[in-house]
Amino acid sequence: MAPSNDEDLALSRRAAAGDSAAFAMLVEKHERALRGFLARTFGPDVADDVAQEAFLKAWRAAGQYDGRARYSTWLTRIAWRCRIDALRKERAHPPADDHEAHAAAPSLEVDDMLARLSENERASLVLCEGHGWTHVEAAELLGLPLGTLKSTVARAKTRCRAMWEGAEHG
């Protein structure tokens, strides 16, 4: 088990025993990466709501974290399920524009590229290229076979490269 898992496991166990200060430390430690991933994948307008819901669920399920996976992986899995559930509920009333808020993000170029990818492509690219996740971890999160995940990342990267080269960098 990695040392960072030990620290998170200890904090999570304290949280499971009702120590909200310990859980606040976990939120403080992981909110940046989680919100970053969610903002890149689903857009910044929904990222904070999903992240907040994920942290609430993580608080309720704190006793279930066993330290085998990284805490960030466990947390992102919760957030991913939250988003899937929300999308199921939204199906009856679909939002006007999925990535409208991306225009307000600082790095317009990469957000434009991501907006043209599918949700799975975005998620796998952000996790594997930007957040240092292994292909196995990302495949597990997205519920994809490892080979499919690898080809999804490669395809997303190729499409982004084409867009990047097609712009001023070509």
Next chain:
Amino acid sequence: MADEFDRFLVSALAPRDRDPDRKFVTRVQAHIALEDRLAAQQRALAAGLVKQLLGLFIIAAAVWWLGRAAPVVIWFAESPALALGILLTAFVFLVGILSFPQDRRINS
């Protein structure tokens, strides 16, 4: 070997380097506190309901048991309206006591 695009992609997709967002942490903590409070209230309501139902059952059982006693049966036969009136008054009075919230009972 990583080319310019690879470096661009990794740096663009990596989580932004910033301090923890204290406002967000506080918001999550506030939600947790609110949820815990609501859960505690729900538990207290459920416990109160169970207590009240149990109390009502005990009263009903006591009334039924009293009603079977020989003097009461005779009394009922002689003046049923008065007996029923007294029984109903007692029942309503006890139900009132049971329904009154415990904390207000203590404070009053």
